[in-house]
Amino acid sequence: MNYLKELHAFKQWIRTHELPTSAIILWHSLMLLHNSSGQKQVFSVPNGEVEILTGLSRQGITDARTILVEKGLIRYQKGRIGKAPVYQMLSLCGHSVNPNDNVNSTDKDNINSNDKVKSVDSDHVCSVDQVQSVDMSLSTEPTLLKEREEEERRRRVREQNPIIIYEQNFGVLRPIIRESFLAWCEDLGDEIVIAAIKLAVQKGGMTYSYIEQILKEWANAKLETIEQVRTHELKKKSNKQKSISFYQSKKGDHQGLFNKLRQEGM
Numbered sequence: 001m002n003y004l005k006e007l008h009a010f011k012q013w014i015r016t017h018e019l020p021t022s023a024i025i026l027w028h029s030l031m032l033l034h035n036s037s038g039q040k041q042v043f044s045v046p047n048g049e050v051e052i053l054t055g056l057s058r059q060g061i062t063d064a065r066t067i068l069v070e071k072g073l074i075r076y077q078k079g080r081i082g083k084a085p086v087y088q089m090l091s092l093c094g095h096s097v098n099p100n101d102n103v104n105s106t107d108k109d110n111i112n113s114n115d116k117v118k119s120v121d122s123d124h125v126c127s128v129d130q131v132q133s134v135d136m137s138l139s140t141e142p143t144l145l146k147e148r149e150e151e152e153r154r155r156r157v158r159e160q161n162p163i164i165i166y167e168q169n170f171g172v173l174r175p176i177i178r179e180s181f182l183a184w185c186e187d188l189g190d191e192i193v194i195a196a197i198k199l200a201v202q203k204g205g206m207t208y209s210y211i212e213q214i215l216k217e218w219a220n221a222k223l224e225t226i227e228q229v230r231t232h233e234l235k236k237k238s239n240k241q242k243s244i245s246f247y248q249s250k251k252g253d254h255q256g257l258f259n260k261l262r263q264e265g266m
Contacts, residue, residue, distance in 0.1 A: 001091050003035045009092035017071065022056055022064040027073060029053045034089045042075075046084040046182045048163050048190070057160050058190050079186050162193045169201050170208065177208050184215050191226045192218065199233070 010027060019027075029050060037043040050061055068074045075088035162185055166173055173181060185193050196214040205211070223229050 001034075001039055001089065002093065003031070003039075005093050006031060006089075006091060013092055019071070020064065020067065022054075022060050023067045023071075025054050025056065026050070026061060026064040027068055030068075030074060030087055031089060034087070042086055042088045044079070044084040044086045046079075046186070048161065048182055048185055051161050051190075052163070084182070084186070160190065160194075162190045162197065165194055165197055166211075169197060170206060180212070181208070184212070188215060188219060188224075189226075192223070192229055195226060195229055 007028075010031075014024065030045075033045050033050075033053070034040075034043060047058060047061060050056075051058065054061065056064065065074070065076055069076055073090055073092075075090065077086040079085040163173055163181070166181065181193075193211075193215065196211050196218070199214055200206070200211045203210075218229055218232065221232055223232055
C-alpha cells in the first residue's frame with residue numbers, strides 16, 4: 001500500500017462522498033499509524049493514543065470509526081483487557097481486500113486467515129521526514145486549520161485524556177504500568193478512570209496502586225457508567241456519615257449516664 005498514493009486517493013474520494021470532519025481526522029491518523037508500523041496488514045493501537053493523535057473524545061472516535069467501517073475504508077475489532085483494538089486499512093487504490101468482509105478476530109495473525117500478508121515495498125513506506133513534507137492539504141481540509149478549532153481540540157485533549165490527567169497529577173506514566181493503565185481505560189472507559197484519578201487526589205493517595213484499588217472496587221461492584229460511580233460514592237459517603245453520627249450518639253449516651261451516676265453518688 002503506497003502511503004502517498006492513498007493520501008491522494010482519499011483526497012479525491014472525499015470530494016464525491018460525504019464524510020464528517022472527525023472521520024477525516026481519524027482516517028488520516030490511522031493511515032499515519034499504519035505507515036509507522038511498517039505497513040503491517042493489521043496493527044493495534046490503544047484508544048488513548050488515538051485520542052492524543054486526533055484530539056477527538058472517546059465518543060467522537062467511536063462515531064467516526066463506525067462511519068469509516070460503514071464506508072468500507074477500514075476494518076476494526078474492539079480490544080479487550082490487556083489488548084488494544086485492532087485495525088486494518090482498506091486501500092482506495094484498488095489493491096485491498098474486499099471491504100465488505102467483517103473482521104472476525106483480534107489476533108493479527110488470523111484477522112483474515114484466507115489472506116496472505118504481502119511483503120511491503122520499502123519505497124512505499126514513507127519516512128517521518130517524507131510524511132512531514134506532504135502538503136497539509138492532503139491531510140486536512142482548510143477548515144481544520146482554523147485557530148479556533150485547533151485550540152478547541154487541544155482543550156478537549158487536556159480535559160478528556162486520562163493519560164494527560166494522570167501525568168498532570170502523578171508524574172510520567174512509566175512503561176511498566178502504562179499497559180495496565182490503558183487496559184483499565186479499555187475495560188471501564190476513560191471517564192471512569194479519570195474519576196478514579198480525581199478521587200485518589202482528593203483522598204491524598206498519590207500512587208498508581210491507590211488508583212487501581214479504586215478501579216478494582218468499582219469493577220467488582222459492576223459499575224459501568226460514570227453515573228453509577230457517582231451514586232456508589234455518594235452512598236458510601238452517606239453510610240460513613242451515618243456511622244459517625246451513630247457512634248457520636250452512643251458516646252453521648254454513655255457520657256450522660258456517667259454524669260448521672262456521678263451526681264447520684266454525691
